[in-house]
Amino acid sequence: MTRALEFRTVDDGSATRVAEAFSLIRAVVKGHSTFEEEVLFPALESKASLACTPYLLDHEAENELFGSIEGLLADVQSGAGPRHSALASKLERQIVALNAVLALHSRKEDTHLFALAKERLGIEEQAALASQAPRYLPQEIMPQLLPRVVRALTIDEQEDYLRMMMRVVPNPVFLAMAGWVKAGLGAEEWTTLVGRIPELASTAG
Numbered sequence: 284m285t286r287a288l289e290f291r292t293v294d295d296g297s298a299t300r301v302a303e304a305f306s307l308i309r310a311v312v313k314g315h316s317t318f319e320e321e322v323l324f325p326a327l328e329s330k331a332s333l334a335c336t337p338y339l340l341d342h343e344a345e346n347e348l349f350g351s352i353e354g355l356l357a358d359v360q361s362g363a364g365p366r367h368s369a370l371a372s373k374l375e376r377q378i379v380a381l382n383a384v385l386a387l388h389s390r391k392e393d394t395h396l397f398a399l400a401k402e403r404l405g406i407e408e409q410a411a412l413a414s415q416a417p418r419y420l421p422q423e424i425m426p427q428l429l430p431r432v433v434r435a436l437t438i439d440e441q442e443d444y445l446r447m448m449m450r451v452v453p454n455p456v457f458l459a460m461a462g463w464v465k466a467g468l469g470a471e472e473w474t475t476l477v478g479r480i481p482e483l484a485s486t487a488g
């Protein structure tokens with residue numbers, strides 16, 4: 284996930300590309316945070332009071348940075364202000380800060396929050412909570428998001444991920460997802476995946 288959130292440099296020519304990537308990342312992070320705040324945190328706080336307070340503070344910091352970056356991106360794209368390069372430099376610093384906040388947040392969740400959930404919640408409750416997560420991601424972003432997620436995985440992880448999806452989603456949905464992945468991967472990478480998952484050979488596109 285962290286790799287997918289990394290930006291590199293921002294200049295006049297790349298501002299539009301960064302803005303597109305940024306709006307996708309913001310939608311994903313918003314879905315993640317809203318799911319946690321509405322579903323996961325209340326369940327955990329009922330078993331471990333105040334356990335989620337640090338994560339709520341992280342979400343506030345993320346929101347402030349997202350808002351600041353959104354404003355700076357709009358200014359860079361419109362060429363506003365007499366010191367355009369200074370705006371771009373500030374934007375780069377804010378993006379680096381956001382990446383650091385998100386990376387630390389996800390490391391803390393992986394090592395602390397999910398361990399706490401395993402310790403305090405039963406397996407059935409964990410499954411019931413996790414099953415609510417997908418509805419917090421806007422479906423219209425999936426054609427863009429899915430190839431990015433798959434590209435960030437190793438080939439073994441890609442195979443595991445697609446085989447898992449093949450098991451849990453209806454076949455027409457899986458074929459649509461496979462089409463988005465195919466469109467987002469290079470021909471060689473796609474051929475390698477089909478070699479591992481022959482069911483992908485009939486993917487359209």
Ligand SMILES: [Fe+2]
Pocket residue numbers: 315316319338388392
């Ligand atoms: Fe979170």
